[in-house]
Amino acid sequence: MPRLNQVTPDQASGAVKDIYGNLTSQMGKVVNIFQGMGNSSAALKGYLSMSAALAEGELAPEDREVIYLAVSEENGCEYCVSAHTMVAKKIGLTNEETLAARRFFSEDKKRAALLEFVRRVIASKGFVSDDELNEVRTAGYSDGQIAEAVGYIGLATYSNLFNHVNDTALDFPAAEKL
16 A cells, blocks of 8 residues: 555646656556656656656666666565566566566676676675776676666666655566566
8 A cells, every 4th residue: 555645647737747648648557656756746757857868878778677677676676676577578578587687697798797787886885896897898888878877776776765665556567576
């Protein structure tokens, strides 16, 4: 049961109503996380703006989703793990690849280096060594892509923490348990 008020599309007004209109046209509905964030147009705009900006970056959609899956699993967010498992499969990742990403692993050597970098960033609170940074560069990621990866860690963490505070009700198929 959500702990924050859920602003449904029929209750929304002002900026939130406009945002909900855009979300409905893009996604077909306003998912539960956004109905919780809808209590603050600033919180909702912040999440959506950062998500949209990062989506314009250099990271491949598959890389973005494996980061989101790994971070969300690490943070224990069933909502985001489930939502991003669904998204990852829609863009072509297999069920096995989504499960592996949640363990910071990939059969793809380049993506494995990215996931290891993400794991190290989280574990060190960003205080990675020069060697750790060079490993992800050597794997083929540019400094721009590395910056975006850090952005996705932050974005996923924001949504994960929001869902923990809100106790957001799952409105996606539940992801397989590890």
